[in-house]
Amino acid sequence: MKAKILIIDDSKTIRFQVRKILESEEENQFEILEAEDGVSALENVVRLEKDSLPDLILLDRNMPRMNGDEFIRIFKNDPTWKHIPVLFLTTHGEIEELVRGLTELQAEDYLGKPFNPSELMARVKSLLRVRFAEKETLSPVSYTHLRAHETRHELVCR
16 A cells, blocks of 8 residues: 655645655655645645545745645644645754744644655655554454454453
């Protein structure tokens, strides 16, 4: 299954660079979506079915129309979307902005521009591992399997 990644950045150059980094992965395990600002990203996400939502969002903070801070506030307040991890990709490199992005704005990770391609891939893979583990834990199939295992355990222990 390919992971869906939404890149939100007003710079075509950054979107192109990030796409190339993700596509250069040997297994090419990503389906990549793009948006040039928070407004167009929200418009796109709203139209998606729950099972078609992105697994990860790579988000710039400085954009026209709706910046990354406004986008993430809306995004993280939605019960369907709030579990999707967000990685800020930004020129805001000050420690205060990093702390604010991770705590107040609820981003899962933060990477300053310019970034190292290997570091970006490592962070993407790490966030996706956590995301897929959460999805598996929350899926009805896993719950049913767990209940069946508990029932078998109870029967064996009696």
